[in-house]
Structure formats: structure tokens, C-alpha cells
Amino acid sequence: MSDDQTTQIREAIQSAIAENPVLLFMKGTPDQPMCGFSARTVAILQSVGTPFAAVNILPDPRIRQELSGLSNWPTIPQLFIDGEFVGGCDIVTEMYESGELQQALGVEDDANGQAAPEAQAQEPAPLTIENRL
Amino acid sequence: MAATDAPATPEELKTRIETGIPGATAAVTGDGHHFNAVVSAPAFQGLSRIAQHRLVYDVFGAEVGDRIHALSIQTKASETESSA
Numbered sequence: 001m002s003d004d005q006t007t008q009i010r011e012a013i014q015s016a017i018a019e020n021p022v023l024l025f026m027k028g029t030p031d032q033p034m035c036g037f038s039a040r041t042v043a044i045l046q047s048v049g050t051p052f053a054a055v056n057i058l059p060d061p062r063i064r065q066e067l068s069g070l071s072n073w074p075t076i077p078q079l080f081i082d083g084e085f086v087g088g089c090d091i092v093t094e095m096y097e098s099g100e101l102q103q104a105l106g107v108e109d110d111a112n113g114q115a116a117p118e119a120q121a122q123e124p125a126p127l128t129i130e131n132r133l
Numbered sequence: 134m135a136a137t138d139a140p141a142t143p144e145e146l147k148t149r150i151e152t153g154i155p156g157a158t159a160a161v162t163g164d165g166h167h168f169n170a171v172v173s174a175p176a177f178q179g180l181s182r183i184a185q186h187r188l189v190y191d192v193f194g195a196e197v198g199d200r201i202h203a204l205s206i207q208t209k210a211s212e213t214e215s216s217a
Contacts, residue, residue, distance in 0.1 A: 037203065037205075072187065073183075073187070073190075074190050074195075074197040074198055075190075075197060075198060075203070075204070076198075085183065086183075087182060087183055087186070088186075089205070090186065090205050090206050090207060091182050091183065091186065094182065094207070095182075
């Protein structure tokens, strides 16, 4: 019955990953993260200063299900850079602290060696995956 | 489905990681829902961080996000005796 919709969700996820150079799948939105790990990852991306798109996985459980099937990764958030899965909150934090994240994002590494920033509300526009279905 | 309805404990997670990944040493803290695991294993050598973390997640399968609500992971490749 819902096979068509599930396929649509999977395809929407795949095209979102292909179309957005920096894409974060998260719980909630950058303005209103609904989980500490998502909030922390948003804060790191904002601190690096790179624009990023975000998909809220909460509105439909199938988004998370299909995403985890594609990425072979069980937890949220999940960061993709240039179509490649980079990691979740722990890996993004480690990469930020070592400067690898800044390198992967092609930005100046002025935060090397700094502790990851705490979560903090700010701007970027969330990309709502529903709009693509 | 969760393997059991009993709340997960840091001790349980530690034992399962050390049993599931050969030669692994784990330090686990947590409150029954949110856990943090620091894991060293020779099996991590040569693997990307993603692959290292997947090995740890794989120990718990579908329990991650369910019975084990959140699992933070830090991994480290530990030395093996035979380094050519």
C-alpha cells in the first residue's frame, strides 16, 4: 500500500543529498532543534559559517527509516557533504575540533583546536522534505 | 523490537561491546537512555571513523534509537602486537 510513498521518500532523500552540497538531516529545524545532538551539530556548522540545508526527519517516521537504510547509520543527526555521508554528532564534533570539518567544507581553519561550541539558536532556512513529495 | 524490556545499563553495554568486538576495551557511562561509550579495539585499525562507529552500533542493531535511546561513541584504534 505505502510502497509508492516510501519510494518517493527515498527518492526525495537521494535528490536532497545530491542537490545540496552541505545537508544535515536532523530532529527539528536549525531554528528549533528538538534534540541536543542535532542542536550541537547545527551550532558547529553555524560556527564554521558554511551555508547548509537541513531536513527535519520528525514529521514522518519513514524519512528516518529510509535515510538510515541509505546511509547504513542508525542515529540522527546525519551530515552529508558533496553527496557523501560524513557522520553524526560525535564524528562531526571530532572533525570540527581537529580542523578536518573546516577542510572538508573548504573554509578557513580558524577554529582548529577549539572546543566545539554549545548549541545556540540562529538563522539558516530549513529545507522541508515534505515540499519535495 | 528490544531484546528485553529491562532498562539498559552502562555495564551491559560495556560487556556487549567487549564481547562483540574482538579485543575491544570499552568505558561506558549513561543514565539508562543516553549513553557514552569510549571504545578502543585493534579491529579499528585502518578503518575510517564511520566504519569504526558502525562496528559499535552493529553490536546493538535496532536497539539503538529504541531501547538504547542515544549512544555517543568515541573510538580509538589500539595497538596490535604485530605492527610490520
